[in-house]
Amino acid sequence: MPAGRVVENVGVVTHTFGSPEKATRLFTNIGDCFVYDSSLRILDYAELYPIYASANGDISEAQIEKINLLDYLFLRGSNYIHTNGQWDPIIRVLERTKVPVIAFGIGVQTPDNSEDYVNESTKRFLQIVSHRSATLGVRGNLSKKALNSIGIKNVRVFGCPTAFRHCKPKLSLPRIKANEIKRLGFTLRRKTHGFGTLQRYLMRTLAERYQTEFLCAGELEEKAIFYARCNQIANADEVMAKAVNQLIKERWLYGENDPILQLYKSSLAVFETVADFEEAEQHLDAVTGFRLHGNLLALANEVPALYITYDTRTREFVKTLGIPHVDGRYIDKFSFEEAWDQADFGHFEETYQMRFGELKTFLEENGMAHRLGATPTPYVVEAA
Incomplete structure (x- = not known):
């Protein structure tokens, strides 16, 4: 369908x-x-x-x-x-x-x-x-x-x-240095086998550095936390607790005081229309994260995005369109600021x-x- x-x-x-x-x-x-x-x-x-x-x-x-x-x-x-x-x-x-x-x-x-x-x-x-x-x-x-x-x-x-x-026929992305970014979007893809620790690290460190919004693409527990937080569903406390317990069980959260949960309760965004997701990204200075299409929607709206690649699909995609990226397989001592400032968005525009x-x-x-x-x-x- x-x-x-x-x-x-x-x-x-x-x-x-x-x-x-x-x-x-x-x-x-x-x-x-x-x-x-x-x-x-x-x-x-x-x-x-x-x-x-x-x-x-x-x-x-x-x-x-x-x-x-x-x-x-x-x-x-x-x-x-x-x-x-x-x-x-x-x-x-x-x-x-x-x-x-x-x-x-x-x-x-x-x-x-x-x-x-x-x-x-x-x-x-x-x-x-x-x-x-x-x-x-x-x-x-x-x-x-x-x-x-x-x-x-x-x-x-x-x-x-x-x-x-x-x-x-052409896109023109603004050139912005990492230290000039104020509003950053992070496209969340929780189920990236082998990259959970890296994703949590990026979420926490970027939130310390920038005003970061976490953009959810449809994960059930994240949606439950969002709608419960906004009191848009019945039995919001029960729904919230169930979702948090499931994320603890899956070892995405390390208890109810996990900093990631605090970020979810303050900065998680869920969308049910393409138009709303697009509008949210249009108001950001920059985007990064693990979602292939979440990052691409930003680029389509001339908002610079830095991909974190984690599988054959994302690696093939950034190569096809010449998109700046960091290969998650080879991240050891990682500086988002350095990676961002070295990103070649001109190559993407040409491709x-x-x-x-x-x-x-x-x-x-x-x-x-x-x-x-x-x-x-x-x-x-x-x-x-």
């Missing part, structure tokens, strides 16, 4: 938008909403028809007839290339339809040094998409290599739609222009009308 739902004049919102109680029970990765919202801003269309495929692939003849009247189906960019994919239901839907299927910024998710990229279900799914596309748009060269390994050669690299959501051209070519060779180079419509129209 789509990553979120569309609200006219707002854009893409999470599936828990407007329901804090539900939000504390359902994980929703708002980064996926960024990609969905950005894709809709880039594409030029009159009607959006979200497709919800059931677990067994059942879909009515009326829906099949509707789909076959569309110009194309697009797959929101995500980690489609991996060994755990269960694509049989959507394969059955695709096999009953005729229109082009466009992969719009997909990528590989694989462990370090592995060349085992897909299972049979994923391989079949990607081959169908390849046969129904002029080219597949992918995140980077590792994703291209993975597709090449299963015989898919019609690939074009451009990164992720989120980078190009404002349809600008962005090149990838913008690749994206434009990708859309046009696949027959997809677009708004690149124009002012994007701030909302979309959704079919009933």
